[in-house]
Amino acid sequence: MSHVIIRGENGRRHEVDFGEAEITVSFQASEQTIELAIEADDPDRPSHRKRFALANIPRHLFSKAMADLARQDRQAGKSPKT
Structure with a gap:
């Protein structure tokens, strides 16, 4: 089950629970930031009600x-999965 939880500057918790829905993950990079977008495949929901999370990270x-x-991983003796 995929989900995202953040706590805003005002201390409020915000959660996006994707449940068992299929999700799409996209990744964009510039010289300054990385953007990770996660969106649930909700064909029955109107576009303004779709579940998504967007993170921009330096x-x-x-x-x-x-x-x-x-x-x-290297110290624990794990090899990367391919």
Whole structure:
């Protein structure tokens, strides 16, 4: 079950629960940011009611997180899945 949870600056929690719906994930990158878009395939919902999540992350932080994950996998003896 896919879901996204964020807590806004005002402290409120926002959740997108995709349930068992098929999801589409797209990934865009520029020199400064990485954008990750996740959208549920909800053919019965009007476009303004579709479930989605969009994250824009500074590229250097995303790259660091991926390198840290690869390092942890290597230290644990895990090989990347292909």
